[in-house]
């Protein structure tokens with residue numbers, strides 16, 4: 014049904030402006046839409062699989078005949094909407110430019126066609142298996158030929174180049190079991206390194222389920238992350254220096270040291286991106302660059318390098334250490350104490366390393382050092398899934414494995430057991446555009462009736478609505494909420510979808526350490542302006558905005574005194590504040606009426622005013638190094654404007670923000686108890702995981718690839734773009750049966766261009782018939 018009645022007017026979907034869909038959808042949810050024929054309440058369907066239409070609530074769904082215009086007794090929307098101005102007929106409530114262009118049509122979701130037809134491949138030949146693998150196979154742990162090779166070839170260096178979903182975990186666990194059972198290797202000589210502690214625990218659990226695996230033996234294996242294993246070594250040799258109370262566990266602890274050091278350089282907290290500096294220092298440390306060895310490439314790096322030196326000096330003075338020091342410390346211990354090195358070279362005879370593509374220099378050097386005697390290193394990784402270069406990881410260690418580990422063999426795992434042929438073909442198409450990679454083509458084991466789809470929401474709000482509609486429908490039809498993952502490039506991008514899910518009754522979980530959107534520093538500051546506008550005596554919000562007015566926190570005390578002396582509000586006290594700059598005083602005098610007037614505006618307009626007229630953007634620019642930030646403050650403001658668009662008044666918007674920040678905390682607490690819940694996650698966090706249905710948000714340039722990679726590619730450095738493409742690939746290959754890529758027409762309030770990574774897929778789809 015294409016027609017409904019809204020506020021006594023007939024509305025026809027095809028005549029609506031594209032950006033009105035979301036508000037009509039919300040009106041339907043509020044019960045404000047009705048059927049022109051039977052007058053019952055209707056809602057707007059805004060999903061992925063069908064085009065928008067109005068529907069009745071009744072089950073089975075009622076289908077009313079659409080009345081002619083006169084039958085309803087109502088005026089159609091178009092005739093109601095024009096007014097006469099200067100002799101022109103102008104649409105009421107809309108701008109001329111909007112109406113001059115024909116209403117943008119809703120674009121139906123497009124299937125991604127594939128070039129190569131599905132062919133079932135013969136994967137295993139059980140007859141020729143060693144007895145223990147036959148036993149495993151009889152227990153349902155089947156290995157294909159390449160996996161078998163990777164399992165039984167236990168001596169010498171081996172690189173297992175494993176495509177996505179090719180069973181890396183299965184190979185690693187079977188290889189360990191094979192070494193223990195078939196080769197009777199002492200578990201204490203085997204080191205199994207995983208990317209996360211959780212992965213190590215899962216592997217041990219899986220091992221326990223294999224035939225003849227004894228708990229005592231498994232417990233003797235040296236398993237864990239690089240950090241946990243090498244920390245144990247340090248503790249064994251020098252427990253006093255490395256005791257855990259000296260560890261800088263939390264980011265805020267390191268942040269505080271850096272900020273203290275920054276004071277000596279007069280680097281204001283508000284003008285210098287300390288979070289990035291901390292990341293950069295970690296990167297230098299992981300690439301084994303000591304402060305004296307750093308060659309800064311920019312003014313910002315120069316300052317960061319000075320902070321690096323001060324940070325290290327402070328730690329040494331106070332006998333503290335951070336996580337990166339564990340690896341560097343262990344390397345130094347082994348390098349400088351030949352007896353200890355020899356002891357461990359004899360002790361560790363077999364190395365199994367998962368996620369080898371994300372290894373960094375210090376980790377690599379440690380493994381080279383320790384394995385130098387026995388040389389039994391099995392490195393398992395996928396260069397196409399290297400996504401941590403910002404932390405110092407370097408896929409070249411995988412690509413150049415053969416050079417460092419002479420006479421090494423390589424086994425390539427290309428069978429993909431996770432995803433349908435349709436998804437695998439699309440992912441192959443995308444990743445093959447990367448130049449720096451080992452060529453491999455994944456082959457799927459099954460074909461699905463569902464084609465991967467590209468869909469085209471108007472903006473982030475509609476994107477969230479369409480996805481949540483789709484998930485709700487599938488859950489209503491029997492799917493488990495745990496089957497679904499919604500993936501995004503940066504945490505900030507999850508705002509709309511979080512809000513939509515929070516208002517639904519669907520269970521969902523999000524990363525524990527992802528800061529709630531409304532708790533982000535920049536967002537809090539922007540909202541503080543709105544709060545001060547409503548309440549001129551609000552000291553907490555005033556505290557938040559002082560730095561944005563380039564005032565120190567001590568100004569608040571003066572303002573409080575001034576407000577008593579001058580008998581004025583705290584806000585108005587700004588007008589009487591004496592600073593050492595006449596120019597600044599003039600600016601403050603101007604700011605007061607501007608802030609005061611915000612309350613008369615819609616939230617979206619008010620934020621625009623804060624941004625442009627009150628100087629928020631200037632502040633952000635001064636904050637430093639914006640171009641390199643993964644999550645830029647100015648982007649936060651744009652996101653906030655999109656969120657604000659759905660609200661008419663500031664108080665309702667502020668209430669919503671407060672509610673959502675509280676919900677965020679609640680969901681995080683509840684998540685621990687949810688077993689069956691929809692996953693909201695960054696792509697980075699979804700690495701190694703799999704879901705039946707995956708939705709990827711914002712497949713547009715600027716989001717994926719991220720702006721920073723586009724920026725560096727303009728200067729001729731394409732490594733960032735290649736890493737972004739790998740992220741895209743990781744996201745696609747998490748899906749088993751359904752993959753839905755979203756290309757919003759608008760992002761952060763501006764027209765968006767579809768992600769350049771989609772080009773090979775759209776070329777194929779052009780030939781396909783649209784559904």
Ligand SMILES: Nc1ncnc2c1ncn2[C@@H]1O[C@H](COP(=O)(O)OP(=O)(O)OP(=O)(O)O)[C@@H](O)[C@H]1O
Pocket residue numbers: 155156157160175176177178179180181182183395398429430431700701702746
């Ligand atoms: N030989 C096999 N036959 C059938 N299923 C298999 C086989 N090997 C692995 N699988 C299944 O394939 C899926 C993917 O395996 P796994 O998660 O180990 O892949 P992966 O290589 O670690 O993936 P990624 O690198 O993309 O995270 C799992 O569900 C696993 O049980």
